[in-house]
Amino acid sequence: MKFILHNCSEQERLKYLQIFNEKYDYPQEYNKSFIVTQKVYDIYKLKPSRCLILDIHTLESLGEVIPCDLLVYSNVANPLKRFQKKSCRYFGYYDYQNYDEKELLKFSFEHYKKLDVIDNNIFIVSPFFDYKNIEIPKKYDGRKKFYKEANRHFDRLHEHFDTLLYFQGNRPDTNNRLIPESFYYKKEIEIIPNGIQDSVILRYTDILENGLKKYQLTDVDRIISAFLE
Structure with missing residues (x-):
């Protein structure tokens, strides 16, 4: 193969x-x-x-x-x-x-590496990297934040944050991996919705209600x- x-x-x-x-x-x-x-x-x-x-x-x-x-x-x-x-x-x-x-x-969670450390940071994501008009909730004041950026790779990303703040864009995110992976690593997740039923909202709602079992890749x-x- x-x-x-x-x-x-x-x-x-x-x-x-x-x-x-x-x-x-x-x-x-x-x-x-x-x-x-x-x-x-x-x-x-x-x-x-x-x-x-x-x-x-x-x-x-x-x-x-x-x-x-x-x-x-x-x-x-x-x-x-x-x-x-x-x-x-x-x-x-x-x-x-x-x-x-x-x-x-699905996701091969059984092959995901364990995290060595988890920083008390907030990872802020807008799927199309449009951060001009977002408003970060005040409850996150005082906490270190970093943003998903085009063409930038963070080594061992999930070790750098314990909270995911996701702003929906103005068009569907059709195959979001970050939501299931953040649930797997037990992150706090908050989605700022934009009224779109895409993979972000559908996976978030489903996993919140039913867990990750059906997202685990099997033979x-x-x-x-x-x-x-």
Whole structure:
């Protein structure tokens, strides 16, 4: 099995590996499976038997030329494109998605690393990095804060805060990971809503009421089962 990073540099590959190694406990030999491709033909030469694509943008860019059956996580609404010479199965869960088979995109929490320390800081997030008009509740006065920024990576992010303050944007956040991960690490979470029913609100409400169990990746997951058929 290969993890393909298409149109990336070797430097970017090493950056992704650093992030994975910070976050997950997994066998180090898996690092060799992360490969960079610069041309579509590089993917073709791998002669894959099946390919899992986790967003519609990648499907639109590469779907026509990948020479095998496709499994696609339908993160946004799309026309469910079909191909003449290969099958394409779409997975999704929420009303703003369209798909063939219903399945959550889950998390392998059993492989998440334990935190060594947790700082008493507030992590402030607006999904599209628009902080001009936000108003931070006064109850957070006096506490150290830091912000999610485009193209900035925080080493071992979850060790730097115990409170997540999330401001919804003006368009849907279609596949938010931070909410489930913050629940897993037992953070305090506050969402400042903007009236949008997206993955942030839906996952937050669901986990608050029902816990994390159904978000744990297992070997009976529909997407994984289809990939390993």
